[in-house]
Amino acid sequence: MKKEKAYNEQVNEAREADPAAADAPHGAPAGDTMAEEAADASDTMADEALSVEEAVATAVAEWRDKFVRLQAEFDNYRKRTLREKMELVETGGRDVLLAMLPVRDDVERALDAMAKSDDIEALREGVRLIAQKFTEALRQRGVVEIEVKDRPFDAEEAEAVARFAAGEERRGRVIDVVQTGYRLGDKVLRYAKVVVGE
Template sequence: MAKNKMKEKVIDTEPIKDDREEVAEAAQEMVEEQTGDKVTDQAAEEDDKSARMAAAESEWQDKYLRLVAEFDNYRKRTLREKMDLIASGGEDVIKSLLTVMDDIDRALDAMSKSSDIDSIRQGIVLIHQKLLETLHAKGVEEITAIGKELDTDLHEAVAKFPVSDEKKGKIIDVVQKGYKLKDKVVRFAKVVVGE
């Protein structure tokens, strides 16, 4: 009987072991399914993220290429405008000087027809004044020099001449007038300085 009880116990434990194994196998399968689902979900998320990143990269590349093309067009346009400005930059000044040139032509014509020196002189003075007014309207100013101290930013000393003490270091004569265009020196005044 003792053997029968042992058999019963053995018989009873075997199905329990089988149940445990089945439960363990079922649990393992569930874990694998869930893990597989998680892996599948993670893979899908990674694929989605990768697709979004690729789309963003493509969008940035497109923006970059458009910006480069836009800048290149801007550079070409400004270069073309600069060349046009250089080609026709003096046109306004030339147009204003043409009226003075017309006056000079009329004065020369009058000189050949008339012997009245005073009227010719007055005509030339008027032409000179008109030329100065035209240049002044364009921003050109004469550099005043006589009686001033030598300023190497405006004057070029071409000679020195002995003078009295009060005129030493000062400009006593102008060999060639100097001019400024707005604040920039276009031509330095060539002067004689007293020493």
């Protein structure tokens, strides 16, 4: 404690005599040499701080550029996808309508033939061919009939509109189809309306 007090007094006296020498460490040169070393160290630290700032600014600029490009790419992707979806909906409907037009033409020809002909069998055959052509056009687009008659009733494919006493062997089975059901791929497009035995 006494040694510390004595040392502090010596430092204070030295400061009063020569402030530059008092701040210098023991054995270190005082005066101009010390100032030069401090200036050099200050310049080195300033250069290092400046290079770190430049590196950070460069990295920030690169990441900002990447972010802006990525955002623009995503926006373009979103717009392109939306446009493709709209075209798909329009084109999908167009394809189905184009497939139905020949059937419509056949119906017109059948109506003209009915007005001019009395041959019932020929007219029946013509209507049967038109129905067959229409069914084939639907099948080519993935639309198929749901076969439910004489099968156990399945609420995933059909809607029961009536119940009919049909005996024990036909209980829970489809007795009659009031309206045909259709499936598009794996999904039900329209449920069949059926009469179920009880």
